[in-house]
Amino acid sequence: MEDxxxxxxIKLIKDDMHSYELLHDKFLSYINRDPDLKNLVHSYKSRFKDLDHLKSKIERKNHEDSMLPEDEQKGPITQDNIQERITDICGIRILHLYIGQFEAIHKALMKYVNSNELALFEPPKAYTWDPEYSKTFEALGVSPKLKESFYTSVHYVFKPRADSNITCEVQVRTLFEEVWGEIDHTFNYPEPSKSKVIQEQLKVLARVVGAGTRLSDSIFELNSLQDAE
Known part of the structure; x- marks a missing residue:
């Protein structure tokens, strides 16, 4: 692949950084002021991609793409397509207590899309290895995806309006899933661990986290049934 x-x-992203910041602040205002989201969201994190490291990330992605079979290649990331290919310059992570809250969170987010206050860059994706939760996501129109690592999270990419190139990636996950994600990130970013033992242990941990997620969901469901009696 030619250089x-x-x-x-990178300069294009820097010049548009104020637009990413405006979208970021707009989304945080929804989390902090929308009455439904205020009741559902336990906490959140936000960050902007370190532009000093962005160039090396793009070079790595371009190299990985060039190693794929020709019919699977997307082509290199360049000035002409960087905003379409790098959609997480702005990133927000929404954390909630149990999976039963996701439907209400999804509907609260989509309310802003349906009213044209936000637009989707692409359809949301639910990364999950649990077949039961896959059905839950599918019923809401969120396409389930399986990652070999057992990574679990729902990803949205929002834009301020349909004709904008400015994007913000929003991840929604439970606190249990956040713990696994942070541990996995420690060992597998920016380069995946070469230890097969660590990779297998992370999958075991994902199953433990999945059990915790199911148990917490059951506890809240039981509490709701008791309150209804």
Whole structure:
């Protein structure tokens, strides 16, 4: 693969950073002020991608893409497509207590899409290895995806309006899933661990986390039934 000068691409992102910041602040206002989200969201995290490291990430992604079979390649990330290919310059992570809250969170987020206050860059995806939860996500119109690592989270990519190139990735997950995600990130980012033992132990931990998620959901469901009596 020929060398690609990415300096102009990085400059384009820097020049538009204020637009990413505006979208970020707008979304946080929904989390902090929307009465439904205020009751559902336990906590949240937000960050902007370190532009000093963005160039090396793009070079790595371009190299990985060039190693794929030709019919699977997306082509290199350049100045012309960086905003379409790098959609997590702005990132927000929403954490909630149990999976039973997800439907209400999803509907609260989609309310802003349906009213054209936000737009979706692409359909949301639910990364999960649990077949039962896959059915839950499918029923809401969220496409389930399986990652070999057992990564679990629902991903949205929002734009301020349909014709905008500015995006913000929003992840929604339970606190149990956040614990696993942080541990996995420690060992598998930016490069995956080469230890097969660690990778297998992370999958075991994912199953333990899944059991915790199911148990917490059951506890809240039982409490709701008792309150209804």
């Amino acid at each position: 690609i000068n990415l300096d102009d691409a």
